[in-house]
Structure formats: structure tokens, C-alpha cells
Amino acid sequence: MNTDPRESLMEASRQFYQLGWMAGTAGNLSARVEDGSFWITASGKQKGKLVADDFVRVSLTGELLETPNPENKPSAETSIHQAIYSCFAEARACYHVHSVEAKLVTNFVEGEKLPLPPIEMLKGLGVWEENPQVFMPVFHNHLQVPKIAQEISDRFHRETPQVPALLIRNHGVTVWANSAAEAENHVELAEYIFRYIVAARQVGIKF
Numbered sequence: 001m002n003t004d005p006r007e008s009l010m011e012a013s014r015q016f017y018q019l020g021w022m023a024g025t026a027g028n029l030s031a032r033v034e035d036g037s038f039w040i041t042a043s044g045k046q047k048g049k050l051v052a053d054d055f056v057r058v059s060l061t062g063e064l065l066e067t068p069n070p071e072n073k074p075s076a077e078t079s080i081h082q083a084i085y086s087c088f089a090e091a092r093a094c095y096h097v098h099s100v101e102a103k104l105v106t107n108f109v110e111g112e113k114l115p116l117p118p119i120e121m122l123k124g125l126g127v128w129e130e131n132p133q134v135f136m137p138v139f140h141n142h143l144q145v146p147k148i149a150q151e152i153s154d155r156f157h158r159e160t161p162q163v164p165a166l167l168i169r170n171h172g173v174t175v176w177a178n179s180a181a182e183a184e185n186h187v188e189l190a191e192y193i194f195r196y197i198v199a200a201r202q203v204g205i206k207f
Ligand SMILES: CSC[C@@H](O)[C@@H](O)C(=O)COP(=O)(O)O
Pocket: 024, 025, 026, 027, 028, 041, 042, 043, 044, 045, 074, 075, 076, 077, 096, 098
């Protein structure tokens, strides 16, 4: 991967903002560099107009390594990115967005996983089966973000998720991939699936 992925992160953020998935300051994006550290959006930046100074570089253990602007603080959800990179050594990018549909679908289930419809788009998330039975992990939206990160880490060490994506209840989706381009693709596919789930419910289709 390119040593400085910020251009890809800014481009993805602009795109997600335009789609309504990173309204205001919502969401955070990160991508790793060769030494294992990662660039992540600084906390509280407007996601529709990020510039290269709106990022920080942190280590896998959360230590601040580089900040173009001394006032930058790492995203409040950095610990979730750390958990993902620690669980999946091959992951090179981790994107988190806040669409309306990603929040809605978490209200359709009470348990820890959301059943996904057996639609073609699942192939883009790595599921190549006929009529697959696939679930996306759902986590409680604890006020203390490190607690969410710990639960992600604990669950994923016990059980590998079927898709490279997770939901936080009434909050949003987080995806990961082995490149920034693939992470962007995963966000778009996950969001398509959430729109499908909402629409299927409206017309009474069950899966
Ligand atoms: C619009 S506030 C949303 C935040 O609480 C959080 O969930 C979020 O996604 C952005 O936090 P940030 O610290 O800017 O990375």
C-alpha cells in the first residue's frame, strides 16, 4: 500500500458525505502503512471537506505518532480500528459510516447478529454460496467506546465473522479490507444490503 493513504481516505470521505453516510462530523476512516501504524481521521472533523491536516497517525496500540496539526485528537473511535487491525492482520483499511439504514436495520433484531438476505451482492463481501445463510455481527453501542472495541475483539477471537463488516446498534457500520479501494467497495455493498433489508421489510418479503 501507498505509504501515505490520506488522499484515498479524503476521496472516500467526500463520496460518503455526498451519499449522506458521513453527515457533519459522523464516521471515521483509517488505513495502515508499512510499519503497521495507521492514518485515521482526527476527531470532530467535517467529513465532507477533509484536508490532509485533518488526520493523525497512530500505532496499533493507540500511541499518537504523527499529527500535522498539534490540535488534532485521534478519532473517538480509534480503539475500534485498533481492534479490527489486531484481529485481522491482513486488513489495510477500516471505514466506519453512519447511514440512516445502518441504524434502522439494527432495530429489526434483538440478538447479536443480523440475518442478511441471500442476494448476489454478498459475493462482493466474499460469500460465494447458493442461497447463503449469512449474519452480520451486531454490537451494543456502549458510551465507552473502548468497551465496544473490547467486545469486538473478544467475539472475533472466538468466532470469525462471515463478512468483513459489523454493526453497532443505532450507530453505524464498520467494514475492513485489504486495500482502501476494497474498503470503499465494502461500505457501498453493505449499505446496499441495508437498503434492501429496509425495502424488503416494507413490502413484506422475509428471508
Ligand atoms: C456526529 S457525532 C458521531 C461520533 O460520536 C462518532 O460516532 C463518529 O463516528 C465520529 O467521531 P470522530 O471522533 O469524529 O471520529
